[in-house]
Amino acid sequence: MIASDDSFVSTHANSLLRVATVGLAFLALSPSPSFIPLVLLLGTLALRARVIGIKSLSSSWVSQYIAQLFPLSLGAAASHATPSISALSSPINSLALLSCVCLGSAAAALLPVYLHVKLRSDSNIWMRLTLLPALWATTWVVVSRVSPLGRLGSWSPLTGTEPYDPIRAYLGFPGLDWIVGAWAVVGAELAELAWQEERCTQTPENEHPLVPISREVDQSLESLARLRGPLKKGLFALTALLLAATLPSFTSPLPLAPHSSNTSPLAVACILPPPATKESELDRYLSETKRHAARAKILLWPEGAVCFGNESERTHALAQVGVVTKQYGVWIGATFDEIAPEVDGPIGGPGSRRVGMALIGPDGQLDMEYYKRHLVPLTEPFANVGSKVNPPVYDLPLPPPPHVKAPEWANPPNFTRPIPLTALICLDASKEVPTLRAPPALILAPARTWHPAAGYAMFQLARARAIELDAKVLWCDGGHGAVGGVVGDGEREMQVGEGTWVKTVGIPWPSRHSFTAHAAVGDIGAIFILWLFLTGVGSSVEYLAKTSIDLTWVVVVLHEALRWIQDSVGQLRLPRPVRPDERSSLLDDNDN
Template identity: 40%
Template sequence: MGIAEVVFIKHPTPLFVTLSSGLALAALSPRPAFTPLILLLAALQLYAQIIIKREHAQAKLALLWVSLTAAIAFSHIGPSMSALPNSAMSVIFLSLISSITSFLGLSAILAQVHLTRPTSHILLFPALWATLWGTISHVSPVGRLATWSPVVGLGPYDWTRQVFGPWGIDWIVAAWSVVLAHLVGSWFVGSPAMLGLEGENGKVGDEHRDNGDQDGRIVPVDLPEDASIVLDAPRPSPAAVGRPGRSGRVMFVGLGLLALMIPSYINPDVPLPRFSPDTTPLSVACVLPQSRHLKTGPALLKDYITESQKLNAAKILLWPEGAVRFDDFTARDAAVKEIQNKVAIPYNVFVGMTFEEVVPSSGSGRSYMRRNAMVLVGRDGPIFEYEKRNLVPIAESFSQIAGKEPPTVHTLLLTPPKGTTVPEWGNRTRPLPVTSSICLDFSTPSSFSALESKPALILAPARTWHPTVGLAMWEQAKARASETGTYVLWCDGGEGGVSGIAGNGYHEVMQVGDGSWVRGLGVGYPFNDKRTMFTSGGEWFAMFVAWGILGLGWVADIGYKNGGGNRQLAWIRGPALVAGNWVQGFRERRRIARGADTEAGEEQDLLGDEDET
């Protein structure tokens, strides 16, 4: 008995359930990883193909679902326990989210197995997979968090974010998993016995010779769990087990995936120089007063003002989310005035003050509600204000009011820094377009879809409750920076929170925990405010591309099938045949319609004759 028979025929359930659960711990953690997720999806596809027609298949799939749910919940248990005041509620909420996401993931896998027919295409699953999680990110209150969408380990595919956003990453993951599952299927189970095609005489039965597109994948056959299969039977020719095109398509997709790596080596993602004729030097700061220096407990307004005065070397200073709290609008306005007089005017800087303030009751029955916002203060007073739109479920959604207005771009006028003359600066001021979002707003790529132009900097105050959550949100901020092609100043004031600069070649964390920091950047001059392809086209564009690639594959298949297997003619004959069939169908519908009109006219004349008589 060989290992292939044990793994794929005798006892697939213990192995694949254990393997999938182990891979899920890495692939579906708060920071989903690229390569483990590919391995997980490939394993799930192989297992589904093996047991889909076997006895007790539903029970085995249920066991797999429970195992994946447990693995996901276990990888998220640390930050989830402190997310809500009640630990029991945290566990219930975590279990519910984990079970839903694992159910959706398995459903997509089973759809892939059921839809893999002679008329389907290898690119169907990538399109389904990208559409699934793109849709979920719009309906989920936490966006791309808790989805099967990788954010770490993208390597040479990170550049695709500017073009296709997370849709492209999901498509690439699913495509690689299909290729890998096919390769493993061809390597281990390519014999007629493993494919379930062997007849009594050890040869491939005639009833299986033209069974469709089954080359290199496991054919679902109705076998008992302890079926005895001979593994050393001769491998059938491609004509015996299916069309020769499937392996060729897999190779073509694999080569395409490898080709997608090339741009990252041609145009590496490196930061712009800070001082050059083509850049504007900019210093930014994250204001995080050290708790060990505070005698009054959490930092107060005066502590943030004092810390901001020390960081006057920076041009833009950002406070973490909810830095100060106000009981009414009057107190907020007084604080803005104080920041203007003590920091903005004396040091000629811009200060992003973040706050929570009580708002008048809206008749909801609750004693008071708060809003979570940020206001950017300059020499002339407030420049713009932004309210947090995506609230943390339960923890914030019951006590805060979500903002309604999307981020907008505002232009700051930068004066020459010290040591730079006006002629060197090129003008008395240089424009710097900026915008802002707050913490969980970064969990969805649609946060910046309404921007009419590209900002140079996104101010991103945050306050996470656990180091793992802080790292997860930092990865989301990096993703949004790549998608928009801009800098993100991420300032996390949570316990063990991570802060840093993301985008345009910057990927590393600057600070963990409290402690202020300053970072110098180089912004392109003149600044190109043209939006990236993803932010201008949006997720509709990404979805169109995902399904458009599938459509091109189908067209090529039609050309290949009708071109006598000539691959060179496939891309010529395919579109011609599709267009010809469409024209023929259109003419046929017109002929039928004309015939129906003629019959109706004849019937009307006869009725008219009867009326006249």
């Protein structure tokens, strides 16, 4: 009976693994991919490519690739079916788009899996272990730049990443993708070692191989057996590195206290009026804004709140918004859909439209204007055009709160604190934030999603961008089952559903004057760092250690360089400021 069971598993191993792949893909490839299921899925794919796919004599690379492709696409499509069915005007078009996205993502995901099996070398253990993570991170940087959806629909983790969130400020999405690949390699290598040990303990009489084994495969098993010791050491080092990378999360910042000596309290609001009445859209939003203007300093409308048919309508509407800002002394982020000027719409042709946001200040004037850069495929591109202009950065002059005297708040003559703001609109958050003039403290991000699952995915993307920039994001979603809130810089405020909400946050004061590492180098720079320092340097160190080259001169050079730096810093160190009690003592000495 046992032999029969073993025979069934051996005979149907590929079919069983395809079913497992579908299940893992369903769990891992939701609209908001989760970290642990992604690791399990990628580890399973890597193991299957190593042990079954590549070593099977009855299957070719192409057939194995296709055999993996469709179960993955099926699982991903099943996970996305509910939110995607209403993405477009027609369910058929929605399913067609979903199929293309899932098939393309699965095809891209399998490339690094099979490529790493082809390129990995047993002569360098560290290269063997870090090749897949580097290829995996590189693949999704390329996909996010080519795909109009950016990171939406990719295999990059959006949830369950809390232990590694601090990494985002340094390496962004590529850093998280590398970590997913590294944990998958750890699991796949351990499973492959266990499979090898089981194969070695089987006798020819009772052996039921998972796949046909040839003399060449037997030789590879013997080679792997010789590498077992170094491989276990390499796995230990990689696991230690991955665990050490979680240490910064143990000191993750709490939300800043709004009222303190090193923060500026700023009340922000997302304006979501009640269901439609006889009022026009503009009047609805103005009425709801007035209700909450006394509670917030910045009031943001969701994406495309009002629609303008011509320049005259736009001018009249923004003038009405300016009246409200003057009356209450607030800033209103009014969002709109308007006809694009001819200079901006050559691709869409005459009558093309664009989505934008105008920030109107307390003086009734336009302080900042931004237009959506990335459009939803098969819907917006037919009618709208995307902007080519990078997001601006506006220094909002925040006046003192009622309970604080002006001289205690800021320096004359204005007695205001500059709060650097920028903007993103909905799908813009799925793409890497372009180079900004200055690091922002707050990102205004209006959105309009069609399903709670899609809204949550976009909210998590906005959260990731906030961590990358070390800023806060005000995410205002006006779609069905909207997911909104304030995230980033310690904030974790979220609201689901309709209705206006207000939140007071603490903005760091003085404002930060330096970009995060990821904001400075971007995704391409992060990939370069991952390849050079984690894969390249680690492999080089292992090679030098194996060649028994005398490296004492390197230690001497590093020691001398460190001493030179310490001496230079000591010479440049500024004198310590004299305390008031010391100043009086010095004056007394001079009198004597």
